[in-house]
Amino acid sequence: MSEFITKTKRTHYCGDLTAANLGEQVVLMGWVHRRRDLGSLVFIDLRDREGLVQIVFNPETNVHAHSEAGKLKYEYVVAVTGRVVNRPENMINRALKTGEIEVEATDIEILNESKTLPFMIESETEVSESILLKHRYLDLRNARLRNNLMLRSKVALETRKHLASQGFIEVETPFLTKSTPEGARDYLVPSRVAKGSFFALPQSPQIFKQLLMISGFDRYFQIVKCFRDEDLRADRQPEFTQIDMEMSFICEEDLLKTMERLMAHIFNAGIGIEIPLPIPRMTYKEAIDNYGKDNPDTRFAMKLKDLSSIFRNSDFRVFAEAVKSGNAVKAIRIEKGASFSRKDLDELAAFVKNCGAQGIAWAKIEEGRWNSSIAKFLKIDEMNSIAESMGAGAGDTLIFIADKPSVVNESLGNLRIHLAKKLNLIKPDMFAFTWVTDFPMFEYSETEGRYVAMHHPFTSPKIEDLAFLENEPGKIRARAYDLVLNGSEIGGGSIRIHKQDVQSRVFRALSMTEEEAKIKFGFLLEALEYGAPPHGGIAFGFDRLIMIMTGAPSIRDVIAFPKTQKAACLMSEAPSPVDESQLEELALKIRQPV
RNA sequence: GGGGUCGUAGUUAAGUCGGUUAUAACGCCGGCCUGUCACGCCGGAGGCCGUGGGUUCGAGUCCCAUCGACCCCGCCA
Numbered sequence: 001m002s003e004f005i006t007k008t009k010r011t012h013y014c015g016d017l018t019a020a021n022l023g024e025q026v027v028l029m030g031w032v033h034r035r036r037d038l039g040s041l042v043f044i045d046l047r048d049r050e051g052l053v054q055i056v057f058n059p060e061t062n063v064h065a066h067s068e069a070g071k072l073k074y075e076y077v078v079a080v081t082g083r084v085v086n087r088p089e090n091m092i093n094r095a096l097k098t099g100e101i102e103v104e105a106t107d108i109e110i111l112n113e114s115k116t117l118p119f120m121i122e123s124e125t126e127v128s129e130s131i132l133l134k135h136r137y138l139d140l141r142n143a144r145l146r147n148n149l150m151l152r153s154k155v156a157l158e159t160r161k162h163l164a165s166q167g168f169i170e171v172e173t174p175f176l177t178k179s180t181p182e183g184a185r186d187y188l189v190p191s192r193v194a195k196g197s198f199f200a201l202p203q204s205p206q207i208f209k210q211l212l213m214i215s216g217f218d219r220y221f222q223i224v225k226c227f228r229d230e231d232l233r234a235d236r237q238p239e240f241t242q243i244d245m246e247m248s249f250i251c252e253e254d255l256l257k258t259m260e261r262l263m264a265h266i267f268n269a270g271i272g273i274e275i276p277l278p279i280p281r282m283t284y285k286e287a288i289d290n291y292g293k294d295n296p297d298t299r300f301a302m303k304l305k306d307l308s309s310i311f312r313n314s315d316f317r318v319f320a321e322a323v324k325s326g327n328a329v330k331a332i333r334i335e336k337g338a339s340f341s342r343k344d345l346d347e348l349a350a351f352v353k354n355c356g357a358q359g360i361a362w363a364k365i366e367e368g369r370w371n372s373s374i375a376k377f378l379k380i381d382e383m384n385s386i387a388e389s390m391g392a393g394a395g396d397t398l399i400f401i402a403d404k405p406s407v408v409n410e411s412l413g414n415l416r417i418h419l420a421k422k423l424n425l426i427k428p429d430m431f432a433f434t435w436v437t438d439f440p441m442f443e444y445s446e447t448e449g450r451y452v453a454m455h456h457p458f459t460s461p462k463i464e465d466l467a468f469l470e471n472e473p474g475k476i477r478a479r480a481y482d483l484v485l486n487g488s489e490i491g492g493g494s495i496r497i498h499k500q501d502v503q504s505r506v507f508r509a510l511s512m513t514e515e516e517a518k519i520k521f522g523f524l525l526e527a528l529e530y531g532a533p534p535h536g537g538i539a540f541g542f543d544r545l546i547m548i549m550t551g552a553p554s555i556r557d558v559i560a561f562p563k564t565q566k567a568a569c570l571m572s573e574a575p576s577p578v579d580e581s582q583l584e585e586l587a588l589k590i591r592q593p594v
Numbered sequence: 595g596g597g598g599u600c601g602u603a604g605u606u607a608a609g610u611c612g613g614u615u616a617u618a619a620c621g622c623c624g625g626c627c628u629g630u631c632a633c634g635c636c637g638g639a640g641g642c643c644g645u646g647g648g649u650u651c652g653a654g655u656c657c658c659a660u661c662g663a664c665c666c667c668g669c670c671a
Binding site: 034036037038039040041042043045054056058059060073074087088090091093095096099116117118119120123124125126127128129130131133180182183184185203204206228229230231232233234236350351353354355356410414418452453454455456457458459492554564565566570 | 596597598600601604605606607619620621622626627628629630631632633634662663664665666667668669670671
């Protein structure tokens with residue numbers, strides 16, 4: 001057994017040493033990050049979770065330590081004793097937090113060796129992500145990932161502290177729960193006891209937190225894993241974490257205010273950013289009209305403009321007829337976009353085609369004329385009124401899309417984001433929050449041939465819209481709200497239905513029979529009949545919040561052990577086949593995939 | 595399900611028009627070096643060119659299929 005571990009004990013973390021420790025005897029434990037062996041003088045950068053410090057092994061200080069240091073290789077685990085000394089003036093390393101000092105080693109023990117690594121820790125060259133993921137425990141030695149996870153821990157702690165101070169109670173809800181076919185695809189867990197029946201992992205603790213309100217807990221929160229078996233994206237994992245909350249006896253205003261204070265607290269405590277309150281709000285309609293999306297990125301302008309009324313009576317028959325048949329023509333202005341080549345414009349057209357649009361029309365505004373695919377169809381005063389409503393001048397380029405309104409908004413909204421990235425319009429270190437309110441209650445699903453809940457079926461309709469419930473469900477606005485940060489939906493919630501009769505009417509509007517509703521949500525409907533208080537809540541995507549706070553480009557950078565785009569773990573090789581005996585116990589049989 | 599980018603020593607890349615022994619840097623192994631900090635210098639080893647098939651006298655290079663990583667659309671109440 002190592003004397004270092006049993007008797008000597010670590011005195012400091014490497015990264016915490018400063019000039020304030022000068023002259024102190026210290027004991028450090030960590031990994032050999034870099035070594036510079038000059039023969040009779042050996043330097044190593046010793047690393048632990050707090051950072052790096054340079055250790056110098058000089059035979060004149062200690063012969064044994066120096067000869068041991070000669071054996072060191074990358075990522076060996078060592079314990080070192082030594083004295084904190086000043087570096088010679090011209091040897092100070094400003095790039096290193098501990099760069100003013102170094103530790104003169106008097107003893108060292110190699111606690112463990114390391115094989116040659118598949119990649120260097122904090123390598124200068126970018127290693128392919130599949131290799132990093134296969135050895136995730138090594139990639140996590142990288143300061144960038146370590147710092148992300150340390151901030152994640154800090155923000156979780158600050159969330160708990162703040163919510164506790166506001167009277168929220170943390171309650172755990174089940175992971176093995178009931179499948180609800182509304183919403184995302186469920187992850188299923190077979191029951192051994194009830195063969196042929198399945199649990200589902202929760203997409204969110206939605207119903208349970210409402211039941212806790214009915215139980216009288218008044219204010220609930222939980223930092224909790226949720227599971228959705230849908231395709232992945234840079235900001236989507238099959239299992240992810242929410243800050244989930246619910247409050248009783250409140251209206252929208254109370255909830256939004258409470259949440260703004262939470263956001264302000266965690267941004268301040270986490271990364272020292274002051275968020276100006278109140279957070280601005282816009283309605284769903286305003287978001288779609290101006291940004292084409294319900295998660296508008298308000299860090300830059302380039303708003304969508306509706307030009308349908310100008311094109312309605314123009315000689316440009318393609319657009320005029322589109323408008324007359326109920327389609328829309330909208331455009332965005334690329335400031336100083338005149339430098340766009342034909343190839344650039346073709347690339348934009350390919351981009352919008354991938355979003356479902358037919359293509360684009362474009363116009364480069366030049367002094368006194370338009371260089372444009374559509375100029376020959378337009379009168380001078382039409383061009384002028386387009387330029388005027390777009391705020392366009394010489395040197396700008398306009399991009400037009402004509403299609404069904406939903407396609408125009410989606411494709412142009414996505415193009416807006418695409419262009420902002422391409423043109424570097426987004427300033428780093430900006431945090432643009434927006435509440436989006438007044439969502440539609442329902443949207444019509446072509447694939448299902450019925451209305452589906454836009455938020456979820458427990459969302460309360462606006463009282464003044466209730467009359468439309470049976471005949472014009474598409475008109476109803478919900479008491480729902482999303483919090484959007486930098487174009488990312490980081491949270492969403494609603495005031496819930498707390499009256500059983502309203503809940504039943506909403507289920508009917510979703511083409512759910514009384515029988516079906518009872519089978520799927522009977523326990524909630526029944527609970528609503530025993531004194532359910534008015535209540536509402538919200539859930540924040542914790543991973544996405546940390547992504548934005550750390551500036552991480554991928555959600556994988558803020559999760560310790562993430563999954564690939566095919567929802568696999570390259571390290572553990574999950575998912576994997578199981579023994580026949582395990583299947584038998586569950587009365588399951590695998591049908592060979594075609 | 596659809597669109598796109600990529601896959602060559604342990605790692606990152608180069609590899610011309612299909613033609614001799616597949617090249618470099620970092621890492622690895624051996625040696626030298628008392629102020630380095632991506633230390634430096636000298637020498638060496640290291641390859642199923644993702645996998646399978648095809649075209650060809652000849653394939654890292656051309657064709658087809660397939661697997662994997664990433665980005666986007668659909669999907670994600």
